[in-house]
Amino acid sequence: MSINEINAKSILRKSKKIDSWFVAQYGMNLYRGCTHNCVYCDGRAEGYYVEGEFGKDVTVKMNAMEILKRELDPRRKRKPFKKSFFMVGGGVCDSYQPIEKKYRLTRHSLEIIHEYGFPVHMLTKSTLIKRDIDILKKTNEKNKAIVSFSFSSVDEKISSIFEPGVPTPEERLDTLAFFKRNGISCGMFLMPVIPFITDTYEKIQETIKRAAEVGIDFIVFSGMTLKTGRQKDYFYNILKKYDSNLIDKYNKIYKGDKWGAANRTYYELINKRFSQIAKRYGMPRRMPVSLFKNILNENDFVIVILEQIDYFLKMEGKSSPYGYAAYSISKLKKPLSEIKEHLTDIKGVGSVTERIILEILETGSSSYYRKLAF
Numbered sequence: 001m002s003i004n005e006i007n008a009k010s011i012l013r014k015s016k017k018i019d020s021w022f023v024a025q026y027g028m029n030l031y032r033g034c035t036h037n038c039v040y041c042d043g044r045a046e047g048y049y050v051e052g053e054f055g056k057d058v059t060v061k062m063n064a065m066e067i068l069k070r071e072l073d074p075r076r077k078r079k080p081f082k083k084s085f086f087m088v089g090g091g092v093c094d095s096y097q098p099i100e101k102k103y104r105l106t107r108h109s110l111e112i113i114h115e116y117g118f119p120v121h122m123l124t125k126s127t128l129i130k131r132d133i134d135i136l137k138k139t140n141e142k143n144k145a146i147v148s149f150s151f152s153s154v155d156e157k158i159s160s161i162f163e164p165g166v167p168t169p170e171e172r173l174d175t176l177a178f179f180k181r182n183g184i185s186c187g188m189f190l191m192p193v194i195p196f197i198t199d200t201y202e203k204i205q206e207t208i209k210r211a212a213e214v215g216i217d218f219i220v221f222s223g224m225t226l227k228t229g230r231q232k233d234y235f236y237n238i239l240k241k242y243d244s245n246l247i248d249k250y251n252k253i254y255k256g257d258k259w260g261a262a263n264r265t266y267y268e269l270i271n272k273r274f275s276q277i278a279k280r281y282g283m284p285r286r287m288p289v290s291l292f293k294n295i296l297n298e299n300d301f302v303i304v305i306l307e308q309i310d311y312f313l314k315m316e317g318k319s320s321p322y323g324y325a326a327y328s329i330s331k332l333k334k335p336l337s338e339i340k341e342h343l344t345d346i347k348g349v350g351s352v353t354e355r356i357i358l359e360i361l362e363t364g365s366s367s368y369y370r371k372l373a374f
């Protein structure tokens with residue numbers, strides 16, 4: 001393993017539109033590279049330009065705290081920060097990979113974010129996050145904190161092969177239970193499920209059942225992407241040793257799509273499977289509205305609900321105009337409540353979407369959303 005200490009130019013990443021999966025507008029990578037070394041990790045793909053050997057080498061942004069403080073300082077901002085969760089984790093590193101024990105960048109960034117009064121959404125696979133219960137509790141009381149863990153299943157043996165550097169699924173579930181006991185809302189990112197290995201009916205059911213037993217608040221689901229090049233080569237090497245008969249099946253669903261996506265039929269199949277089981281267990285399939293209701297401004301609130309509606313419809317293999325409407329709303333300069341009479345002038349907003357938006361603005365929810373969600 002080699003550690004490369006660098007000075008970064010910037011830390012915060014602002015999305016053009018609120019990310020409705022994490023309900024976050026801002027994210028950050030404090031490290032580059034990840035010694036958790038999950039076999040399916042797309043951080044390995046060439047497009048992310050992670051230096052060194054992925055899984056072994058890590059770059060540490062030594063001046064991250066100084067830059068973060070500067071970026072969060074309201075006196076230096078022409079436009080104030082939008083209220084949303086700050087996403088800590090995901091991308092090309094796990095913020096709680098072992099090196100965090102020494103550098104404590106995640107810990108210090110949480111302290112700074114708390115000082116500036118923003119909510120946080122943590123995503124990790126590491127139990128090291130328990131170390132930061134004090135600051136996460138304080139943030140939760142003042143601004144809100146959510147702790148999410150990612151899983152590909154709760155099968156210990158499969159995890160030891162495909163996620164060799166992370167705590168076992170049972171340890172991750174125990175950590176989620178710990179945060180729940182401490183009053184913090186928790187999510188599971190069941191992503192990616194590994195084709196023909198953890199995407200079966202039995203494996204998904206087993207995972208949702210355990211999540212429900214722990215009292216997890218929501219599960220976000222997604223299939224795996226496999227980009228041609230380093231990511232696919234590395235994955236296939238391990239897959240061959242695991243079960244070489246699967247290679248043919250993989251070749252049939254991964255046909256070299258630019259983003260590494262599998263074919264549509266496959267995703268539709270597993271999405272329907274997941275939705276069916278999640279509904280049976282009464283498990284929300286996106287972050288429930290109650291967890292972000294008082295955090296977002298009204299336009300972002302509407303965007304997230306419309307995108308969730310879009311997601312639920314697509315999970316059932318249906319088409320939907322709501323994603324495009326949400327995108328158009330993200331371009332507006334004015335609050336929706338100021339242009340209530342002219343909503344259908346927004347691209348992609350017809351009379352049905354108009355009714356949904358008005359209902360959300362008036363009641364803070366949508367009956368159509370509730371019908372699809374549960």
Ligand code: SF4
Pocket residue numbers: 034035036037038040041042043090091092093094125
């Ligand atoms: S923990 Fe996340 S970032 Fe790290 S190797 Fe696994 S999938 Fe990649």
